[in-house]
Amino acid sequence: GEDVEQSLFLSVREGDSSVINCTYTDSSSTYLYWYKQEPGAGLQLLTYIFSNMDMKQDQRLTVLLNKKDKHLSLRIADTQTGDSAIYFCAESIPLKLIFGTGTLLAVQP
């Protein structure tokens, strides 16, 4: 079946690193995505990783993929107050994009 799970809440101090975790169940995932949603807004794609990759880095963002454990993480270095939002991981399986429940990231000044 298709199921994507995330922890609900993460609180960090400004300047620290944030790590948001995600687990998925469908082994046929081709791509995995991280989206950011600010209050009252749509979803913004932050980054994505192909399923045959282990890591992808894009400026302050690092994505780690453990395909064996079906575990995906997003690390945000030097977290800023502007990073406060809900972060969704999503897995891409043929013709579908399945979203997790979202992790609320709260950044304390």
Place this chain on the structure above:
Amino acid sequence: EAEVAQSPRYKITEKSQAVAFWCDPISGHATLYWYRQILGQGPELLVQFQDESVVDDSQLPKDRFSAERLKGVDSTLKIQPAELGDSAMYLCASSLLGQGGTEAFFGQGTRLTVV
């Protein structure tokens, strides 16, 4: 910059009334999605179009929801009659192709409140 346009941004309607949402995808994007996002949850796919054809509507409550994309460009999602449980954010997204590495761009959404 190209973006997915949705209207209205906000809609308040009484239960049992009809309501419709409109989406204009990014030009050239063949795939269009309608998602529903209930407060505190992740988006749930309602319907997916490839051009004007429905490729997945397995989660669409067909007794009250309908969606169309007649010319393979813009799309309308309708609810009739609306129920209290339909209160949610309705998100439209589009991509060049189906999922599998092509980015899905999301609109700002329509927040529906049924009273």
